[in-house]
Amino acid sequence: MKVAEKDVLYVAALANLELSQDERQSMLRDLNAILNYVDLLNQLDTAGVTPTLQVAEPIGTEQNHQAVQMREDELYGLRPSLSQDTALANAPASHRSFFLVPQVIERS
């Protein structure tokens, strides 16, 4: 087994997921099945192979070299942005010009 229940709990906490007892069990089963499957990649020797993190970077074709360019490092001026009202319109809770969230700092 690649992962145990404690690993599932650890990863769930990293991902801000609570997961019910049932979900933990199915996650344990599915993650192990998938991780066993992706072990296939270890058949390949990738020492010295550069990772392809982003295909917009040149990957060998002439055309691709010019595909994505950085813009000049200049301020274009203040671009129009959303009004405060619009930006808050989808918020589950807001107060004046702020997003409202539950208490962050615990009182002792």
Place this chain on the structure above:
Amino acid sequence: MHLNSLTIDQVREALQQGHTTAIRLTESFYARIEVEDAAIGAYLTLSKERALQKAARIDALVSRGEQLPCLAGVPVGIKDVMATRDVRTTAGSKILANYIPPYDSTAVARLEHAGAIVLGKMNCDEFAMGSSNENSAYRPVHNPRDLSRVPGGSSGGSAAAVAAGMAVAALGSDTGGSIRQPAAFCGVVGLMPTYGRVSRYGLIAFASSLDRIGPLAKTVKDAAILLHTIAGRDAMDATSADLPVPDYVAELDKPVAGLRLGIPREYFADGLDGEVRVAVEAAIEKLGSLGCEIVPISLPHTEYAIPTYYLVATAEASSNLARYDGVRYGYRASGVQSLSEMYERTRDAGFGPEVKRRIMLGTYALSAGYYQAYYLKAQRVRTLLARDFDQAFQKVDVIVTPTSPTPAFKLSEKTTDPLAMYLADVYTVTADLVGIPGISVPCGETTQGLPVGLQILGRHFDEGTILHLAHQYEKNRAHGA
């Protein structure tokens, strides 16, 4: 007017000659949706007010005798992962059930600027994660060709609507095959452009190094017109390429004789359905008879594409989906005492099982101690996959394969086994990983009447060649294949 077979050119002609008006046409599509969509489930939200306003503007152009833009009055559907201003956009997820975007995605804005009428938002797998549309948090989509079967995914609603005549065309998104596979399952054309060809501004992010927007349509020509409309540099998307957009339609009728077609043996190995094989081999033969040179090739790392994909895509998804925290938009769990409890309970109730599974896998692959072994390993193998294609494209101009190993499968057939579902993408994911364009074009049916898709993959930014070849195939197949 036959809504089932209506194409972009026919809409223009009908409007120009006064056979119909944009408003009448829009209303007749809504009437059809009203009747047909209860059984299919392609639409999640209709944007009637916006559609009829746009249609009225087109009719005003017609009545003033002005030149019509290229998509004038063309009713389209938009996969619900693209932001539409003032029209609910859910990504197929409960967590965005009430999200009303304050802006339009660039692809949608460009379609409307060219005169298209947005009928509504199309059902899809939650956050575009799925191959059958069964991961929609709202309802599954049924394949119009056989209601007991899936339409494919994740752009299942887009493909089903086009196939059922509930939209002339639609936009979808492709991260692992999500445009091409549903196009194949529903018997329509689906085009995934090169990474960077089409702006993704306003596309709800799943895996940022893979996600692409592209059209689903009834004909290759319509797909070419749509790509031409939405392609090109956009200052709002730093990954959009600053390259000229060719006139794809003008190139459709060039002869195909002399084109070199690579046939990768790994795509015709075990697991390929017998009837799909027969249909695809017949299509390749047809292309040979048109003067194309058929070249057997090998893409030796093919079997590593799915495991690579499920590490890269989930890692990126776990990061992208961190934004759904119940603070600025979307669902928030009620009755919580602290911020961390709000995050956890919001995400737990807001996301469906497949999305959670992928967030978990991606978080694990990126976590301390596993990053090298999983995430970076997959990105290194991705380089090997890219080299396969670079080497192949030195010998051939395009690569021709089946789009999917099987025709549309039954609803619930694969829902209990995530790995079996992932393998439905075995012929499509590699093009996503290496950034090249691909198209699926219908190439016949099984004895049960299920459509089969032919996939044509091209070099980076060479959509022109794959569209041109697909168009010539479509045309010659129609003339007595």
